[in-house]
Amino acid sequence: MTYQSVSIRKGRGGWGEGLTLTPTDEKNIVLSVTSGGIHPVAAKIAELSGAEAVDGFTNHIADDKVMCAVINCGGTARIGVYPRKRIPTVDVYPGEPGGPLAQFITEDIFVSAVTPNEVSVAGEVVTQAQPLSSQVDAADADRAKYEAQKAQAKEAAKDAGGFTKLVVSFGEAIGYFINTLLSSGRQAMKLVLNTIIPFMAYVSLLIGIVTYTKISEWIANGVTPLVSNPFGLILLGVITAIPVLSPILGPGAAIAQVVGVLMGQQIGAGALPVQYALPTLFAINGQVGCDFVPVGLSLGEAEPETVSVGVPAVLFSRLITSPIAVLLAYLASFAI
């Protein structure tokens, strides 16, 4: 088997400096995690490089065999899962570092908004990522050094004894307390800036257009009959959980979030009774996580067989539990 290096550039509106990938005998799988099927981008990478494209939605592949993962995540969850494992990741949507795993999404292993046009055979320049093992070794060495320093400092504190020891350990505790809070604050602000405010901006624009052009009234007139009676809500719960639809509706909870904001406006305007808020929350979200089953299972280190059984199990189970959830919420909503 001959392999060839491919270079992948970012597409329009994309992020990252681009990747150059070379398959080896151990790492020769292009994993397509795009809600079922092999994405054209994955197919192109495989074709040019000589690697094999595999549908990650129905098959489970050991991480160390994966040359790169092709994902379609505009949200915040899947986008970071493969970078976290240091697997080169190609996003076909214009994703950027965001969400809880933003720190792992770095330019050397992530590129986004990629279409088949951005995939080409690499020229002379072939750069290979540093092997993971050496990176891990480096990190371990750093940690060992740090531990040694810490032990030394502790030793020194012990020698001091008595009062000094008390002061030192008190100072240490306060320092730890303050530093944790500070870094938590930083983490919170980063998340707000990277993830939450951008979402607010686009939702506001959408809401502005929808309310100003009176489309919201039109949507309200359309959806209200469905959402303003328990049977309609249960029906909505069934629709969102249909096994073919649910993986499509899932990514980033984008659709559920926009519908949630619109429903909230209807409730706020008095067009829908407050009692329906609770069942609505479950009805618009019957698909939660259905796009993420193989990735979620592999995070739980499931065997390939478990993934192939687990995906249909979750999808079919939803068809039963989604309407039950809406019904339960409807009954509970009498307490509001």
Place this chain on the structure above:
Amino acid sequence: MDVITWFAERFIGLFKAAAESFTGLVTGILPLLIVLLTAMYAITTWIGEERVTRAVQWAGKYQITRYTIMPIIAVIMLTNPMCYSFGRFLPEKQKPAFYDSAVSFVHPVTAFFPHANAGEIFVWTGVSAGVLAINPGAYARLAALYFIVGIVVILIRGVVTEFITKLLIKRGGHQERFDEFDAAYAAGQIQGAKS
């Protein structure tokens, strides 16, 4: 001229309406969210993953805690998407059900712990903002009920999905393979236990 004026007014009006709703979202949601996020990140750091891991392993033993306490702790402490990694403490046949249970909790949890799924809070925040506007008294009750009904729903999801998984294992002829997995699990071989 009238046409131009009409068009200009509509054009600006559209963005003014959008800006107004942006102000509403930023002033209404952000301040509370930022301090809550800070507090929750700090608390999860202080408690530490090790202690959580022990609690989770205990909770995984019994069906009723496996699909209530286990996913709740996982989601609050590890947040979406790392919470699913706790599935590694379970036998293979229970992993899909645990995933289903945990992923179904990542929205109800945001009613009280927005840090657990801050990237997707608008399912809850969107709907609840309407309730807050028209009936502030009902907001807290809605939050509590969303959380509680969420727990009941994840229990049902876990039990149903575990049952369907078992069915699919039998029908698909995977029984022997999964018996092997169970034997390995019983022998104390937890996937990915790196110690």
